[in-house]
Amino acid sequence: MLRVLELRKSYPQRGIVLNGLSLELKESETIAVTGPSGSGKTTLLNLVGLLDRPDSGEILFREKLVNNYTVDEAADYRNRQIGFIFQDHLLLPYLTVMENILLPLSARQLEDDEYRVKVGYARELMERTGIMNLSSKYPWQVSGGEAQRAALVRALINKPSLLLADEPTGSLDAANAEILGNLLKEISSQYGTAVILATHSMTLAKKMSIIYKIENGKLVKI
Amino acid sequence: MKLSSRKLVLKSLIHYRKSAFNQAVIIMVLTAVFTGSLLTGYSVRQSLRDSAGKRLGNTGLLISSGLRYFRPELDSKLTAVTGIKTASVLETEGSVEKFGNGNRIENIKIYGIRHTFFTLNNVQGKFIDNVDAAINEHLARRLNLSIGDEIIVTHRQISDLPSSSPFAPSAGNIASHVFKIKYIFTEEEAGNFSLEIKQTSPDNIFVNISELSRNGKANRILIEKDNSFSTDEIFEKLKSILVPADLGLKVRHSERTGFNEILTGRIFFDSTLVKEIKSIIPGASPVITYLVNSTEKEGRLNPYSFASAVEHSLYPEVPEGNKILINEWLASDIGAKKGDTLSLTWYDPDRISDFEENQGKFIVHDIVKIAGKWNDPELMPEFPGISGRQSCSRWDAGMPLKTELIRKKDEEYWNIYKGTPKIFLNYETGKKIWASNFGSATAIRVPPDISRDEILNALTGSIEPVKCGFAIRNIRNDMINAANQSVDFSGLFIGLGFFIIASCFILLIMAVNSFLDSRRSQIFSFFALGFSNRKIKKLLLAENLIISVAGCLAGVFAGIFFNEIVVRALNGVWRGAVQTDTIKAVTGLVPSFAGFLAAFLTSITLQFIRVRKFLKEMQMGESREFKVINVKPELIRIISTLFITAGIILLLADYAILKEPLLSVSYSAGGLLFAGLILLWFFLIIRKEAPLHKTVNSELAVSRSYYSFYPARAVMPVLLISAGLFAVIITGVNRLKVNESSLSQRGGTGGFLLWAETTVPVKENLNTKEGKKAHGLSYFPAETIFFLQAKRLQGDDASCLNLHHVTSPPLLGIDPSTLRERKAFSFSTLLKEANPSDPWEMLNRTPGENIIYGYADQTVLQWGLKMRVGDTLIYNAENGEKLYIIIAGGLKSSVFQGYVITGEEFFSRFFPSVSGYSVFLAGGNPELTGDYRKILSARFNSYGINIMSTRERLEKFFEVTNTYLSVFMVLGGLGMILGVIGLAFVLRQNYNFRRREFALMLATGFMVKKIRKILLKEQIIILVAGVITGTLSALTATLPSVEKSTDIPLVSILTIIMAIIITGMTALLFAIRSIDKDYLISALRKE
Structure with missing residues (x-):
């Protein structure tokens, strides 16, 4: 599904971060990417999600080159194919949990029927993740774990092919981290969503099918 | 349930209502200045138009015979052939004295009228016979006159035979009457009737036309407005009815x-x-x-x-x-x-x-x-x-x-x-x-x-009427046009409010930046969730649109209020700018909408530019936080030292070398000092730190480290405060003043001591023995006075005291020989044909038939007449021919402001009926000025003399400019105050950026109180640095003026500086209160 070939990326202040990184990901496959701070885990996710552009290399999604997409094409790609979860849930504080979850649907025009279907799907996911009772609450009214679960549901609302999770449990306590980690694994296998998980936590990484480590700007399988 | 864009925008605005409100307030102030200024200009123009309409009453067209006269029955004959109302009037000037107490006013208007005047103006039931007079309310107030009081009216004798005509009798140039006041006419009763284009209230007396002149003649015909005749048609009708x-x-x-x-x-x-x-x-x-x-x-x-x-x-x-x-x-x-x-x-x-x-x-x-x-x-x-x-x-x-x-x-x-x-x-x-x-x-x-x-x-x-001196004009249109093209108070107040506008721009940019920065992570979410750039921009701009509309709407109402305040001030403390108290505050749809639109477009454009830049930065992954400064501190220090040293040396040289320090040199010194101090401040910010433990104050060392990364956050506020103060102070100090230079021969007074005008012209040459003898000036000290005498043709005052755009300024005819000898006055501009070492000689030249040269004050040319050197004024000569006066030069700020000066020889040729001299400049021994004034006042009392020192006359003109400077100082000060309120913004912004840093300091044992103290100290240093830089450099620039002048508005300047400091401190203290421990701790926890 996803092929990343010889990605290179450097920053003026940081120098070379990715130095010819390559990766292949099959449909529904789940991988964890570990490494010390500054090794390039977030950079990789940002590049795959087209939030940033590589200096060189190729990113092929279903054999289509995506890293040369225009800004609008990249946005559409992120909306339809990618789901992002970040360490900080990044829920909008002025929208309720339900509105936050439905937010990705506002990025493009949807017919009323299609919208209703999505809402139904959202409810299903909310039930699945145990946050249905929080739909009318605001992010500052729920706990970190609950907010992160809402972020997970938001990331999945458009049934993306690929979920990019950047330290999703970084701000959570162990219990919530365990819940979220399990959810990730289950939902991925239930809905066939591939996952790239960037994490420090080996406990979480072990929930994925393959574990990589970034060393010297390249991926090394552990 | 659908989460529409509208819902997203509204929810966002409600959540961020505080930031949105702040932006709206700034936009409201900006709109208030634009709208208020436009409304002020509109109010002034409208007031002038209304005033013109009321003064003319029912008059639309005017036939004038110039300096000649005709039988007043011409009005009835003209009415008979046209069917429109007309009225013959005899218009002249004079003086009036209240019988009994000697209170007197010069230069009043006297109208000899018939019953047709009342008919024309639809005034019923009034009749003035030969012993009666009517006055207007303004004159009644000034002289405290009531119905039944007696007045003595003096004017020049009205006669077909000009008194300077060959063999005209010598006696009887002055006519005097005693009248009893029968009516005090209101404005509705045509009491304020005037044919002059000016905004000051007239002083009018109405008497029976047959009493005013020996032969009961008239010199004007007023023609009803809204008639179907053109001026040419009326003139043809006039010709058809003229009998010898x-x-x-x-x-x-x-x-x-x-x-x-x-x-x-x-x-x-x-x-x-x-x-x-x-x-x-x-x-x-x-x-x-x-x-x-x-x-x-x-x-x-x-x-x-x-x-x-x-x-x-x-x-x-x-x-x-x-x-x-x-x-x-x-x-x-x-x-x-x-x-x-x-x-x-x-x-x-x-x-x-x-x-x-x-x-x-x-x-x-x-x-x-x-x-x-x-x-x-x-x-x-x-x-x-x-x-x-x-x-x-x-x-x-x-x-x-x-x-x-x-x-x-x-x-x-x-x-x-x-x-x-x-x-x-x-x-x-x-x-x-x-x-x-x-x-x-x-x-x-x-x-x-x-x-x-x-x-x-x-x-x-x-007989062609024009050959007998008749001319017709659409006086109503002329007055309305003059009002429409009057001094543009809209542009003036927008210019004067420059600092308020600039402060609003800067505050708005800061507020928008702050708003966007605080939502950086949310905007990142939009990106991550696949919102297109366009969509994100639309959402953000939609928010800005709503904020702008709300701010602009509120601003329009604030602008209406601003206009009320400004108009009250123009009628009161700033009366020097308008010379009247009759301006009314008017609200108009067009200026209000224009103000709304100007502010709306400005704010939305600023916001659009910022949003676009912000989104681009986000896309590029640029961090606004990490821009490395590549400037060598040592280089900055050297340049700063050079500038400061150069400024000081220049100032010292100005005093040491030049006998009288030059303003241009001190201004340069001030400018150098300003630049040097700003660079010095920049250097202090970016210089490499000594090890922390060696610094005296480790709190500020931490601050300095921060600002060395982001110097703009320290330097920009200092630059803005100091630049604003610099401009406000130099404006306040550099008021126009009459100084030694003005009083010299080359200055605006030409070296003359007194300026006098008479309503009755003086026939004699007062520089001759016979002339002096005729007026009792033969003995000491009067015998030491020398005069420059001028004949005067009445016109519309073109000085800065008249707000209107005039096209027929009064003319003076002078003998230029005195001015040539003395090389009196100076010129700002001269035609190339003029000899710069003897410019007055031009007045003796004529480049063609009916073409002569004239001079006017440069201010009059630029602002009153809106003309340039080389342009031509056209007058109707007495014999009906056109007279073309080429403007040959502009005088530097002089006592002649308001007049166009020509040579007496040509003046007499084209206006022979102007018998005698009405304008005088008197020179002599400066120590005897007071005596001269008393003597001349006494000798020419019956001529209706109005006499003042040349210094007073110049000061009167300077009052207008100085009032504008005062307005600038006040509005500039307000702008500065707004600017320092922005310091509170900067404080909050800095705090938000450095939350992690402060959170860490908290974790390492700093108290919240200490963190507040650090932030406060930083901003106070910035405030003080700005005030010192601005004040010091402004004082340097204006030191020569400060030393010499006693009428610098020091109190106003100090008040503005204190207001800036106090407002800045208050805003900072207010902002600092909102910083609390819990917020910091939560930031720490998140990190």
């Missing part, structure tokens, strides 16, 4: 000679009228009869004889050239015979008041008997001071007569033959020597075969 009597012409038949002749009340016919009559009546022949002072042959002298110059067509016997006929009486008196050469002397007709005599030699061609056409006393014009006098020695010919020369036989000749000419010469020769600015004929004779009735019929409806 209307124009002061009469046709007389001489039984003695059989001739018919046309005479004028002005005595002299000007050449254009002679030509006009000759074209209507072929065969009409001009005659000029003049008084010859002496006729001499070989020591035998005959005094004071009349001589007539006649045309060959009626007097074929009269020879050509310098050959003359004399009558037998004269021949016998001086023993002359045919062929003898006689010497004749006469006064130069154009220099009568100087008693300049001319002389000529003439050859006796023949001697005629005193019989038939040679015995014609009617050839002598009806000089009022000569005709009808019993004896020659009783003549009042307007000049000194040597009565000792008049013999008994001369008196006998007068008794028998009256003014029968003793000498006859041909007309062409007579015209050469005796024609003047007043005219080239004293009569127009017509052959006997054309009857008197035929002459009258031929002249009726045939």
Whole structure:
């Protein structure tokens, strides 16, 4: 599904971060990417999600080159194919949990029927993740774990092919981290969503099918 | 359920209502300034238009005869042929005194009116007879007059015969009346009637027209507005109804000679009228009869004889050239015979008041008997001071007569033959020597075969009104246009409010930046969730749109309030700018909408630019936080030291080397100091730190480390505060003042001590012994006064005291020789044809027929007339021809502001009826100025003199500019205060950026109190640095002015500085209160 070939990326202040990184990901496959701070885990996710552009290399999604997409094409790609979860849930504080979850649907025009279907799907996911009772609450009214679960549901609302999770449990306590980690694994296998998980936590990484480590700007399988 | 864009935007705005509110407030202030300024300009223009309309009442068009007069019944005749209401009026100026207490006002308007004036203005039930007067409310208030009070009104004598005309009698240039006030007219009753384009309230007196002038004449016809006639059509109608009597012409038949002749009340016919009559009546022949002072042959002298110059067509016997006929009486008196050469002397007709005599030699061609056409006393014009006098020695010919020369036989000749000419010469020769600015004929004779009735019929409806000095204008349109093109207060106040606008711009940018920065992570979410750039931009701009609309709408109402305040100030403390208290605050849809639109477009554009830049930065992954400074601190230090040193050296040199420090040098020093101090501040921010433990104050060392990364956050606020203060202080200090330079010969006073204007012109040359004697100025100290006298043609004041755009400024005619000698006054601009070392000489030149040169004050040219050097003003000369005055130069700020100056010689040629001088500059011993003023006030009291020192006159003009500077200072100060409120923004912004840093400090043992103290100290240092930089450099720049002047508004300046400091401190303390421990801790926890 996803092929990343010889990605290179450097920053003026940081120098070379990715130095010819390559990766292949099959449909529904789940991988964890570990490494010390500054090794390039977030950079990789940002590049795959087209939030940033590589200096060189190729990113092929279903054999289509995506890293040369225009800004609008990249946005559409992120909306339809990618789901992002970040360490900080990044829920909008002025929208309720339900509105936050439905937010990705506002990025493009949807017919009323299609919208209703999505809402139904959202409810299903909310039930699945145990946050249905929080739909009318605001992010500052729920706990970190609950907010992160809402972020997970938001990331999945458009049934993306690929979920990019950047330290999703970084701000959570162990219990919530365990819940979220399990959810990730289950939902991925239930809905066939591939996952790239960037994490420090080996406990979480072990929930994925393959574990990589970034060393010297390249991926090394552990 | 659908999460529409509208819902997203509204929810976001409600959540961020505080930030949105802050932005809206800034936009509201910006809109208030734009809208308020536009409304102020609109209010001023509207007030001037309304005022013009009210003053004119029902008058739309105006026919004027200039300096001449006509029969007032012309109004009824014009009404009869047009069906529209008209009113003849006699307009003149004078002075009024309250009977009993001596309170007096000069330069009032006096209108001689008829019943038609009331009809025209729809005023019912009013009648003014010969002992009554009506006044307007403004005059009543000024002199505390009530109905029934008595007033003494003084003005120049109204007469067809100009008092400076040859042989006009010397006595009686001043007329005085005592009237009882019958009415005090309100504005609705045409009390404020005025034909002048100016905004100041008139002082009006209305009297019966027949009481005002000896012959009950008029000089204006007011024509009802909203009629269907064009000006050309009305003028044609006027021509059709004009009969000779209307124009002061009469046709007389001489039984003695059989001739018919046309005479004028002005005595002299000007050449254009002679030509006009000759074209209507072929065969009409001009005659000029003049008084010859002496006729001499070989020591035998005959005094004071009349001589007539006649045309060959009626007097074929009269020879050509310098050959003359004399009558037998004269021949016998001086023993002359045919062929003898006689010497004749006469006064130069154009220099009568100087008693300049001319002389000529003439050859006796023949001697005629005193019989038939040679015995014609009617050839002598009806000089009022000569005709009808019993004896020659009783003549009042307007000049000194040597009565000792008049013999008994001369008196006998007068008794028998009256003014029968003793000498006859041909007309062409007579015209050469005796024609003047007043005219080239004293009569127009017509052959006997054309009857008197035929002459009258031929002249009726045939004379072009313009040839008799008539002109018509759409006075209503002219006044409205002048009001429409008046001083643009909209632009003025937008300019004066520059600092408020600039502060709003900067605050808005800061507020938008702060708003966007605080939502960086959310906007990142939008990106991550696949929102397109366009969509994200739309959402953000939609928020901005709502904020802008709300701010602009509120701002329009605030602007209306701003306008009210400003108009009140213009009518009160800032009255110096408008010279009236009648401006009304008016709200108009167009200016309100324009203000709304201007502010809306400005704010939305600023926001759009910021949002676009922000999104681009986010896309590029740029961190606004990490821009490395690549400037070498040492280089900055060196440059800063150089600038500061250069500034100090320049200032010291200015004082040490130059006798009088120059403002331009001190300004340069101030500018260098300003730049140097800003660079010094920059250096202090970015320099490499000594190790922390070595610094005296480790708290500020931490701050300095932060600012060394982000120097703009420290330098920009300092730059803004100091630049604003610099501008405000130099504006406050550099007010226009009358100084030594102004009082010098090259300055705005020309070295003269006093400026005086009289309502009744003074005929005499006050620089001559005779002139001084005539007015009691022969003894010390008055004998030491020298004068520059000017003839004046009334017009619309073109000085900065008049808000209107005028096109007919008053004219002054001066003899430039005094100014040439003294090299008085200075010029800002000069035509290249002018000689820069002798510019006044231009006034003696004429580049073509009816074209002369003129000078005006540069301020008048630029702001009043909106003209440049080389442009041309067009006037109607008295004889109906056009006079073109080319502006040859602009005077530097002078006492002549408001006038256009031409040479007296040309002035008299085109406006001969302006008899005498009405404007005076007096010079002499400066220590005797007070005495001069008292003496002149006393001597010329009956002439309605208004006298002030030249210093006072200049200060009056400077008051306008200084008022504008005061307004700028106030608005600039307000702008600065707004700017320092922005410091609170900066504080919050800095705090938000450095939350992690402060959170860490908290974790390492710093108390929240200490963190607040650090933030506060930083901003106070910035505030103080800005104030010191601005104040110090401004004081350096203006040191010469500060030293010399005692009327610098120090209190205002100090108030503004204190207000800036206090407001800044208050805003900072307010902002610092919101920083609390819990917020910091939560930030720490998240990290």
